[in-house]
Amino acid sequence: MAGRIKETSIQEVREKARLDDIVSQYVTLRRAGPGTYKGLCPFHDEKSPSFNVNPSRGFYKCFGCGEGGDVIDFVMKLDGLSFFEAVERLGDKVGVQVQREEGDEAPVRRGPGRGKLVEAHKVAAEFYAEQLLTPDAVVARQFLAEKGFDRDAALHFGVGFSPRGGEDLYRHLRARGFSDEEVVTAGLVAQGRSHYDRFRGRLMWPIRESGGDVIGFGARRLFDDDRIEAKYLNTSETPIYKKSHVLYGIDLARKEMARTREAVIVEGYTDVMACHLAGVTTAVATCGTAFGDDHAKVLRRFISDDQQLRGAVVFTFDGDAAGQAAALKAFKGDGNFTSQTYVAVEPDGLDPNDLRIKKGDEAVRELLANRVPLYEFVLRNVASKYDLDRADGRIDALREAAPLVASVRDESKKMGFTRDLARFLGVDPDEAAREVRRAAGRPAPSAAPSRREPVVSPEVPAAPRRPPMPHPREPRFAVERETLKLFVQHPVALGRTTGEITPEAFTHPLYRALWETIAGLGGPGAGTGDPAWAQKLSAAASDPLVSRILAELAVEPIPSAKEPDSAYVLQYVVRLLELLDQRRIADVKSRLQRADAGADPEGYNRLFAQLAALEQHRRGLRNLVAE
Structure with missing residues (x-):
């Protein structure tokens, strides 16, 4: 087998x-x-x-x-x-045909592997797309046409149709070699007294990961006699589909997100389609759940949402109560982003898809261009509920809004929001600041750290404490680290120079162990021109800590504006050997100071000769770099 x-x-x-x-x-x-x-x-x-x-x-x-x-x-x-x-x-x-050894037992798997589940979804997506062209899908095509989407749009987004029969997809998947366990685990087929299609008679949107693999579906109700009344159904949780981590359209939006450092969050599949077709190609949507912390983590990775490269995250909400509630929830999660957050709300309450149908692509782009800061939208909504011409109305509005501002974790943002809140409500800034502090409450005093010594059982002697291993990033190890980094990333043969390197040249135990691994494979020269050199080192490293250091050195930037050559590597090797000579010279000098020339003149002269040889060797190293 x-x-x-x-x-x-x-x-x-x-x-x-x-x-x-x-x-x-x-x-x-x-x-x-x-x-x-x-x-x-x-x-x-x-x-x-x-x-x-x-x-x-x-x-x-x-x-x-x-x-x-x-x-x-x-x-x-x-x-x-x-x-x-x-x-x-x-x-x-x-495109690599993976081959296995003959005669070994195949690995035991618990349930279908991810590969089979992804493949089943790929086949299902192709099946649904083909079914959209059949006579039975006329209602589905009419729905798309009414929403402003033609056949090219359906092809671009992979939209399809699930037949009403109940077993069409099941039979198709079985004919393609998938087992009952695989199609049920994938969430494509349900099992009762018999197997039947999870989605029947619905318009289908494939939900893809950022890499393009289909992992689930969103399904829209089309027929009045559909026994499931929910307008939209989504794939249930499966081993490959977690709704809190999924964003529809991320596969199409991720490259433009990276370029612009902007993301647009809309509320549905058709809104994503409308935005992309209108030129807003950074739009994504959640799938049957509210936008949450895990969705934010996914977005941050694509928009490079860090403290140096701040981008923009734009939410589109309806202007009704549900939209305001969604905006409030998004505001409470504002701390998930270092980027600026905004809200785009159409004055007539139209979502991006309806806006595109009624007013065209330019109106969709204008909607996003006219965005307002999320905090301003939320605080103005609070203010709009009160009569700000009355003193009691302003106080009540301040009391409702203050906890929202107090919940902001970024202190600089909190101060700015407080000033704007005072401006929105027409109250004194100091009064607004006091109310925000009151809403935040006072942190409980922390307990003083215990100064009691740990209790040691008199029956079991305490194990002696080992001195902690020095951190490999300490400045005193910088030359060792940079030299090994070059040996990992740019291995090169440097003649006798690298032949002089011994484990003694490395004072950190992990660096010494890594050098011994490199030397065991023939030294740096053995990796010259070998693209798999780092992988070979990793396979040869038996200590997990050495493997960890190796992984670090394999990816750390080289402090050079251009690709390092042998001359560049030689500078670090020479510096490494110079430091070794310095330590040896200091040791010999120390021994000379302790030696008694009168009592042991032969030993004294031997040490003096060693010192002279080391000094000469160090000068020779400097000459190598100067050549």
Whole structure:
């Protein structure tokens, strides 16, 4: 039985699946130096980018949360796949036919793997799109026409139609080789007394991940005799579909989001279509749920929402009570973004799709251009409920609005919102500030730290404390770190110079261990011109801490304006060896001071000769750089 994936297939996937191309499907990357890129980490929430990618070495590393590895590790961790599934998925993307060893047992899987679920959705999306052209889908085509969408628009967004029969998709998937367990787990088919299509007689929108894989569907009711009265149905939670993380249209919007650092949040599938067709190609929508914190995390990665590169997030809401409630919820989550947040509301209460139908594409673009700050929209809505010509009306409005301003976590924003609130209501700024402070309350005093010594059992002696390992980023290790970084990213043979490097040249234990790994593979020269050099080092490193350091060094920018050459590398190697000579010279001098020339003249002279040889060697190193 076919089992383990052949090493040749794994290596081919690593070579052909460019790390930056794969990562860019989830994160907007910006150049951070020669051959390196940086973005917001997809594995944890952060305000400033600490996620580094080095495509030429095939490694990524987040210096915030510590995650790191190669392209296979990235796909495994982000999508929750096994090693086998990640290799197969990448192989599909880059056209590598993954081969397995013969005679080994296949890996045991619990339920269908992600690859099969994604493939089932791909087949279903193609099936629904074909069904939109059939006579039975005339009502669906009429609905699209009434909404202002022609056949080209349907093709662009992949819109389709689910037949009314009840088992059409089920039979189609079974004929394509999918099992009952796979189609049910995917959420495409339901199981009662028999299997039946989850969606029947509805207009279908494929919901895609940022990379383009279909992972779910949104379905719109078309027929009055549909037994499910809900106007819209969405795929239920599955192993690959989590509604709190899904944004419809992200696959089409992500590149323009990265370019403009702007995102537009609308309320429905047709609104996304209308915006994109009108030229607002950064529009996305949630799928059957309100916009939440997890949606914000997804957006931030694409708009490079960090403290240095501030963008814009624009919400479109109806002007009715529901829209105001949605705006209030978005305002409470405003702290999720460092970018400026805005609201675009059409005066007549039209959503982007209806606005496009009635007034054209230009009106949609103008709607977004006339946006107002989110906080201003929310606070003015509060103010509009009260008679501000009366003193008691102004006080009541201030009391309702103050807790909203107090909830803002960014103190500088809070101060600005307080001043504007005073202006909106016509009250004294100091009075508004006092009310906001009152709404915020006073933090409880923190308990004084306990100064009691830890209790040690007299029966079990306390284990001796090991001195903490020095941090590898300490300045005293800078030359060691930069030299090893070059050996990992730009390995080159430097003749006798690299031959003089010994483990003693590295004073940090992790750097010493990494050098021993490099030396074990033949030294830096063995990696010259080898695109898989960093991966080979990773495979040879047995200590997880060494692997972690290796991942960091493989992605850290090189402090050089151009691609480092052998002369550049030589400078660091020479500096490393000079520092080693300095330590050896200091040691010999110390021993000379303690030596007694009269009692042991031979030993004293031997030390003096060592000192002279070391000084001469150090001068020779300097001459190498000067040549």
